[in-house]
Amino acid sequence: MAKNLLIIGYVWPEPKSSAAGTRMLQIIQLFQADNYSITFASPCAKSANAFNLESIGVKPVAIELNHSSFDGFVRNLNPNVVLFDRFMMEEQFGWRVLEQCPEALRILDTEDLHGLRKGRQLALKTGEPFSLNYLFNDTAKREIASIYRCDLTLIISEAEINLLKTDFKVPESLLLYLPFLLDKISNSDIEKLPKFEKRTDFVSIGNFLHEPNYNAVLYLKETIWPLIRKQLPKAQLLVYGAYVPQKVNQLHNEKDGFLIKGFAQEVSNVMQNAKVCLAPLRFGAGLKGKLVDAMQFGTPCVTTSIGAEGMFGKLESNGFVENDPKEFVNKCVALYSDEKIWMEKQQNGFDIINTRFQREYFQKQFLKRVEETTKQLFTHRLNNFTGQMLQHQHMQSTKYMSKWIEEKNK
Incomplete structure (x- = not known):
């Protein structure tokens, strides 16, 4: 049975420019090892440093923010798995994926915890010690909401897994540790x-x-x-x-x-x-x-x-x-x-x-978790009431803002 993955990228991968670009290619390789056909879509303009995705068999597609053309695109693609590159993409497109492809497994790759980085930056600016007061910032609230709305979230650091479980009380069932995936140095x-x-x-x-x-x-x-x-x-x-x-x-x-x-x-x-x-x-x-x-x-x-x-x-x-x-x-x-x-x-x-950081070990763990979560998706979502609550229409300000912008631009 054919398996299709849609990645919605915040930017086009630039492995020579950033670690985020390298990580995205590593994630692509994970899915390719399990015979997924992959489409990479992004609303961002490509730079000269963007990686040639077609050279590794990935189809690139340009998409628009705040535009219903995405609805038809994702419905026709009908992916088994949708991966959001950073929480901002889940905010923009997650509700559309849910409406058009409700059975697709939704995965969030945080890259790093933006709320944690923001809180530390705020603390540094004020010269005060970092504390929960800085951690529980507006960016963190948006990011944690995105984690709950997704079926699985990839976390690159063990320290961030622990922080999510202890300080934000995120269930372990929603999180998966996936660091950099590297080959052995001989x-x-x-x-x-x-x-x-x-x-x-x-x-x-x-x-x-x-x-x-x-x-x-x-x-x-x-x-x-x-x-x-x-x-x-x-x-x-x-x-x-x-x-x-x-x-x-x-x-x-x-x-x-x-x-x-x-x-x-x-x-x-x-x-x-x-x-x-x-x-x-x-x-x-x-x-x-x-x-x-x-x-x-x-x-x-x-x-x-x-x-x-x-x-x-x-x-x-x-x-x-x-x-x-x-x-x-x-x-x-x-x-x-x-x-x-x-x-x-x-x-x-x-x-x-x-x-x-050995690639082979984490590849097996990752693909096993994706398969298990897909098979138990109904029960998995049923056990995530907070995620259901955050999908409720009264909580979806991003959705209705997007619809308003689309109407305004007509």
């Missing part, structure tokens, strides 16, 4: 990587459309890097990222060794030639793709507790986790200068990838 792969003495420079990388990345680079420029240069006056920091705005380009200073390099065509080349990766993130959520890249290519990292969250489990990190700026700098210098420490931390990174 000894032969490791042997091919440049050694300590062949590597130079610090590196920082991140998509600048993502606010935590800009904040981290500004923090590097104003606080961290001047202290590193005092101890390592000849060191350089290479800053890479997609969609570099002018306010970041203005931070470029060759005299200080603070170099804005822009878009990285091949992250592998950038990362494996660097000696240390810096990720002083002060707010954010989810798993950090930059740390995964660093571990895969043997580059130890110094990051914060925000950056490390959900990444290492009970294993030793691939570098150091420090929130105090002076200690952060001291650990940067130690990694950069001491080959023994550097090699130990590099090996930790390989162990983490090979232990915690």
Whole structure:
């Protein structure tokens, strides 16, 4: 029996620009391994960095926001599974999917918890400790409502699974842990990587459309890097990222060794030639793709507790986790200068990838859960009264706003 998947994307996947793009391709590969025919639809305009989905057998379709043309499209496609890329897409299209294809399994991929990231950003701005007062923000309320309206939600971080269960009281039956899905790093792969003495420079990388990345680079420029240069006056920091705005380009200073390099065509080349990766993130959520890249290519990292969250489990990190700026700098210098420490931390990174993010294990778990939930969909939904309540017409402000906009645009 043919199985059809519709993915409704917030943006078109850009694996060279962001970890979100890489994750989306990993999810596509999961479904393809179970012989799904896949359509990827998005209301977003494509950029030059968009991945060629047709090259991997996925059909791309442009759709419109607030337009009934989607109703006919999804009804004719009649997918078995619909996956929403971030809660905003579920808000926009979830009610239409429910009306036209009520038997389709609805899955939400959060990417990371937007409400958690927003709450941490608000706390940082006020200078106050992060608390439930900041966590229970308007973005979180919308996101949790979306989780309840869906049959299954993919969560990339164990820390976020625990937060959803403990602080938001979301039933475990609605959640599935699905981290980055990676191939094993073999000894032969490791042997091919440049050694300590062949590597130079610090590196920082991140998509600048993502606010935590800009904040981290500004923090590097104003606080961290001047202290590193005092101890390592000849060191350089290479800053890479997609969609570099002018306010970041203005931070470029060759005299200080603070170099804005822009878009990285091949992250592998950038990362494996660097000696240390810096990720002083002060707010954010989810798993950090930059740390995964660093571990895969043997580059130890110094990051914060925000950056490390959900990444290492009970294993030793691939570098150091420090929130105090002076200690952060001291650990940067130690990694950069001491080959023994550097090699130990590099090996930790390989162990983490090979232990915690193996594609084969999570693929089996994921496909099994999708199959089980599909078979028991009626009972599964019956046990989710909160989700039924949030589908009720009096709660669907997004639906009626969309209908109003459509009428207004006629």
